[in-house]
Amino acid sequence: MKLTIERSSLLKSLAHIQGVVERRNTIPILGNVMLGARDGTLGMSATDMDLALVESAPCDITQEGATTVSAHTLYDIVRKLPEGAQVEIDSGGEENQLTIRSGRSKLSLATLPSEDFPVMAEGDLPHGFTLSSESLGGLIDRTRFAMSTEETRYYLNGLYFHPADQEGTPVLRVVATDGHRLARMEMPLPAGADGMPGVIVPRKTVGELSKLIDEIGGDVEVSLSDTKIRFAFDGVVLTSKLIDGTFPDYNRVIPFANDKSLEVSTKIFAKAVDLVSTISTEKSRAIKLSVNQGNLVLSATSPDAGSATEELEVDYADGLLEIGFNSRYLLDITQQIEGDSAQFMLSDGASPTLVRDKSDPAALYVLMPMRV
Numbered sequence: 001m002k003l004t005i006e007r008s009s010l011l012k013s014l015a016h017i018q019g020v021v022e023r024r025n026t027i028p029i030l031g032n033v034m035l036g037a038r039d040g041t042l043g044m045s046a047t048d049m050d051l052a053l054v055e056s057a058p059c060d061i062t063q064e065g066a067t068t069v070s071a072h073t074l075y076d077i078v079r080k081l082p083e084g085a086q087v088e089i090d091s092g093g094e095e096n097q098l099t100i101r102s103g104r105s106k107l108s109l110a111t112l113p114s115e116d117f118p119v120m121a122e123g124d125l126p127h128g129f130t131l132s133s134e135s136l137g138g139l140i141d142r143t144r145f146a147m148s149t150e151e152t153r154y155y156l157n158g159l160y161f162h163p164a165d166q167e168g169t170p171v172l173r174v175v176a177t178d179g180h181r182l183a184r185m186e187m188p189l190p191a192g193a194d195g196m197p198g199v200i201v202p203r204k205t206v207g208e209l210s211k212l213i214d215e216i217g218g219d220v221e222v223s224l225s226d227t228k229i230r231f232a233f234d235g236v237v238l239t240s241k242l243i244d245g246t247f248p249d250y251n252r253v254i255p256f257a258n259d260k261s262l263e264v265s266t267k268i269f270a271k272a273v274d275l276v277s278t279i280s281t282e283k284s285r286a287i288k289l290s291v292n293q294g295n296l297v298l299s300a301t302s303p304d305a306g307s308a309t310e311e312l313e314v315d316y317a318d319g320l321l322e323i324g325f326n327s328r329y330l331l332d333i334t335q336q337i338e339g340d341s342a343q344f345m346l347s348d349g350a351s352p353t354l355v356r357d358k359s360d361p362a363a364l365y366v367l368m369p370m371r372v
Helices: 007-021 071-080 135-142 149-155 203-215 266-275 327-336
Strands: 002-006 032-038 041-047 050-059 062-065 065-070 084-090 097-102 105-112 127-132 158-166 169-177 181-188 200-204 221-226 227-232 235-243 260-265 286-292 294-301 308-311 321-326 341-346 353-357 358-368
Touching: 002 007, 007 032, 007 050, 007 071, 007 084, 007 203, 007 321, 032 071, 032 353, 065 071, 065 327, 084 135, 097 158, 097 203, 097 235, 105 358, 127 135, 135 158, 135 169, 135 181, 135 203, 135 221, 158 358, 200 203, 200 235, 203 227, 203 235, 260 266, 260 358, 266 341, 321 327, 327 358
Parallel strands: none
Antiparallel strands: 002 062, 002 084, 032 041, 032 065, 041 050, 050 235, 065 105, 084 097, 097 105, 127 221, 158 169, 158 200, 169 181, 181 358, 221 227, 227 235, 260 341, 286 294, 286 321, 294 308, 341 353, 353 358
């Protein structure tokens, strides 16, 4: 295999590829990227056996062929080459060696045979639909913060994509929860998605998908079965296994019956929470909200640091209510609210609170209270 490729296009592809490859691997070839040169393109693929990314970039081929080489090492080399450089990749010299030349630089890397590179079987993907990167990005960005990181409840370690019915309108809904907070976002159901099963897309896949959405854009073709999902962009295909588990019935924890409405300016509220939480204890991050007739007092105390309070004018017509929250969770939710004001639907100090973005009815959040 021998080819020449522009540094910028190679670097862009390798940046996506190396995100899939784990730094530590018990199977050496899983640390490698597969390079295949044919028909005027360099195909690159990487996998951790749960997730696979395939990408291609145009190049000038002298000799077709394929090999595998350390993904992180190759990425680091290309990253350190000067901008605008032409990179020559040649595996035709010494056996089990890949030579990289650029300008007056020459580097050799150890290779492993391309025949040994594992291919993740997709199987049949009977359900498919297309949606824009903006729509998919909106679903992901507004919910991913609530995914769990606890391995014991593995079925919460991802985003739950499923078709649903919102007051008679079919929607594609994405939900995430870690037991302390819940995020739900939806959009009109794309054509072809009506028969799809509910699937849980793993956390790592969500992270890599989000990067591709930001960098590539355009339309995304989504194909899925009960066990796999594939996201196809222009020149890039991300395939992932799905989490084999049952997502809990999240509707049971959404407190639609809460009747005390508190409306507050999102920016002013977020700044107040951020300031007052500086005093809260490192472990609990607890902050107390006391609301009464148009007035909200945020307070925090810590035996080591002292105490803090801030008073805000709010739109609230009910009597006194005191409730405690984890300030970090509260800030996570306010950061997702794109409108000027947030609406908190409260019941009492021991019940979950419903949070809505006044400018976007498709987004909904639930936050569990804590003792303060």
